[in-house]
Amino acid sequence: xxxxxxxxxxxxxxxxxxxxxxxxxxxxxxxxxxxxxxxxxxxxxxxxxxxxxxxxxxxxxxxxxxxxxxxxxxxxxxxxxxxxxxxxxxxxxxxxxxxxxxxxxxxxxxxxxxxxxxxxxxxxxxxxxxxxxxxxxxxxxxxxxxxxxxxxxxxxxxxxxxxxxxxxxxxxxxxxxxxxxxxxxxxxxxxxxxxxxxxxxxxxxxxxxxxxxxxxxxxxxxxxxxxxxxxxxxxxxxxxxxxxxxxxxxxxxxxxxxxxxxxxxxxxxxxxxxxxx
Numbered sequence: 001x002x003x004x005x006x007x008x009x010x011x012x013x014x015x016x017x018x019x020x021x022x023x024x025x026x027x028x029x030x031x032x033x034x035x036x037x038x039x040x041x042x043x044x045x046x047x048x049x050x051x052x053x054x055x056x057x058x059x060x061x062x063x064x065x066x067x068x069x070x071x072x073x074x075x076x077x078x079x080x081x082x083x084x085x086x087x088x089x090x091x092x093x094x095x096x097x098x099x100x101x102x103x104x105x106x107x108x109x110x111x112x113x114x115x116x117x118x119x120x121x122x123x124x125x126x127x128x129x130x131x132x133x134x135x136x137x138x139x140x141x142x143x144x145x146x147x148x149x150x151x152x153x154x155x156x157x158x159x160x161x162x163x164x165x166x167x168x169x170x171x172x173x174x175x176x177x178x179x180x181x182x183x184x185x186x187x188x189x190x191x192x193x194x195x196x197x198x199x200x201x202x203x204x205x206x207x208x209x210x211x212x213x214x215x216x217x218x219x220x221x222x223x224x225x226x227x228x229x230x231x232x233x234x235x236x237x238x239x240x241x242x243x244x245x246x247x248x249x250x251x252x253x254x255x256x257x258x259x260x261x262x263x264x265x266x267x268x269x270x271x272x273x274x275x276x277x
Contacts (some may be wrong), residue, residue, distance in 0.1 A: 034271040129155055131156075143249060204256045
């Protein structure tokens, strides 16, 4: 690691440490998440929450609640999802020889926690919404207002009147990229769909609650989540996000992946992503 990289890393760690020593940071830990579902027969689905935790924050929950509701069918339900075996692994892209907070070191660290539960949908409805929310976001975030007291809310949708046995897209790339100042970085979600449906991507506001987005600090917004020159680019056909960061910061973004079958929208999955520059 050269002198400039050491200086940039030290500066970032100083900012991170400062953010995590505020009172509101004592309850913060959420760095990213996505919620997917897999059909296991008839109207039965395994819902999976992938939750990414800042190791400098509070512990991951022992279990989580995923809500599922339909306005058209006037139904509200919930399921308790439990950690899968072996979950809670560190997924930090750390260099060899360095140790993160997750394992007693001083560098920023991320753990992936995966929870699953069985949902049996009682009706066929056009507007099922699976959702999860928790407090609080990582207090080190520098692009939104009061991050250490902001919720993270994610959701997935399903129309099981025309896709009764549908499974949502799933992802292989973790939504917690670490990026270097002055170097171009491109991120792909690694999305696949076992049903062979067409996927369309869009950038949306990260959510604090179901209908309430987070409040970005000027000049940031859903389409301009971090300082980048040239500006960030986004490909709606592949979901590729490319940035050329110009300063140290911690930003967030959200991507909606819509699933089409024979030209008809049958479901969607939203990802909440933290990007550390």
